[in-house]
Amino acid sequence: METDNKTGRRMNIWLIIKNELEHKKLGFITGVLSLVIATAGLVGALIVLRGDEIATRQLFIDKERELRAEMAQLEDDYRIIMRNMGYNVLILDGEQSIPALERDGYATAYLDYEDVWKIAESGITTLNHLLPVLQEKIFWKERNTEILLSGVRGQVPVYAKPGHLTEDHEYRSPIMDRVPEGKADLGEEVAVSLNIRPGESIVIGGEAFEVNRVYSRRGTRDDLTVWIPLDKAQSILGRPGKINGILALECVCATEEIGQVKREIKEILPHAQVFEFSSLIAARADVRDRAARLHQEILYAEMAHQLQLREEKERLATVLIILLIAGASVWIFVLILNNVRERKHEIGILRAIGFRRLQVLKIFLGKSVLMGLVAGISGCLLGMLVGVLWSGPGLSYGGAESLITLPLIITGLLLAPLLALAAGLLPSVLAANQDPADILSEQ
């Protein structure tokens, strides 16, 4: 059983290693330093790269969020622009002949006013801005001219799309403003030809209206139209509770499949038919797709740039780490080899008095590993400190705990001992294989 001698030390291989290290401090310190630099370099570089990765990922997230917001704004702008192009869906009674509609300019088959509410309350999401219309060409006998009389009310809210609505279930951004009670809006051709200005009173079918506004020229039938509240139009035209069309805006998100809206309306109003202005729908889809593509291209370009920067940093770090590790390995090799040369006679006497090769090997490898262990701990701590200090953005995003992981610590702690073991192996084997007879016969 081993006991301590007077000096309090145990007689074993580690005592030889420890005493020799104390005797040759400089060699030990320089060996440890080289390994500390290599370990700190590796750990620090890995932390900086990890911090960079976190910062890059966060940058992507921020950039994507920023772009998404910009694109949402852009898409909204497009939506408004496209919406201003007018309705792109017209719901008619199933009996309505389309050629007759084209010929007359208005429908001659009628829907119930309640039909528009059935659509609005059905939960449909493919349509927006439902506008019930009762429109007929009449002879305006008070002014002795033909006009299109259009009875409208405010746009009926589609309740399944609350984001478009105010708390009072009015559209935040209506395509067409409601015609106030007792008022009339005029197309430009009507107003100019009859010299009517806003604020003037007009009479249509015996009903008096004040001109609310005159729309600027559109180059369509709208220029020949007079808009009045729906109930008044129903009264004047003698069609109470009736409408002859529902204008609507097909939702951008639903245009992936043109025609889907027809199937949905058919389920709600089996007696109705849907007329889509396909060119407008396609234009809306195209605009949305282009916006989305632009969004992706900007994001991918930014990601590619960041990845390229990261790859360059990784390459630089790899070269640096390889140099540090190679330098430390060579230095440890030289140190141990020199140590073996210096201790040649010591090896000789130890072998002569019965030390086995393995025991001599342990003396030198033990020294290498001890250097590695001290350097592993010191280098790991130093590397973590330097790495964290150099990882500004990464540190601010994830904190130190996101940069310093268990695998990183294990890698850092193992690198130096393994490196020292590998670099010290050959000189240690040379020491163990020295022939004591050769050494001792030199005297």
Place this chain on the structure above:
Amino acid sequence: MRNIKYAFVELIVKNVRKAYRSGKVKEVKAVDSVTIGVGKGELVSVTGQSGCGKTTLLLMAGGLLTPDEGEVFLGNLDMYKLSPEERDRERAVRIGFVFQQFYLVPYMNVLENVLIPTIGSNSYSASADKRARELILRFNLEGRIDHKPGQLSTGERQRVALARALVNNPGVLFADEPTGNLDDDNAEVVLRYISDFAAEGGAVLLVTHDKRISHRAHRSYQMKEGRLLN
């Protein structure tokens, strides 16, 4: 030559030969057909000029250098029939060495130097420690127990080396020019301790160029050009 008083032969070197060759240089016979025996309690000296093959003979006898021919028996063991590891183990527990250059470990103190062989033989214990301290006391080194070799005189260093050789209670002591670096007084002290070891039953093979030593040996041989002359 003094009378031999021993019961058993501890070491037999039988007809050993060793020659060195180096490149195109002619073969040099370092040891040529040497036979020698050392009994328990016997001190045998081999004297001769430098280069006559004394150290080669001692290294072969000590199990450190394989002879080209011949056998070496330590007790009943044929040393060179053992594996290198077995030979190391036998050397650690049954053989002590003393050299002219001392070969102390410079970074260990006197006590640690004396105890070093117990690491090689895995025999460090309280009794080994006690034995080391007894040897240090016996060799008048008690005041130097914590000193490093660099702080010792040459005589003290050789006494430490001798204590180290004896700490495992070996049966045989090999001494190669043990007084070569010592003045007459210190040489006398060291030789007395070596003689005491033999007197206590140990076997000693001592090689030296100093003919004055032979007066302490039970038997003394002259060696010349690798051969024993008498």
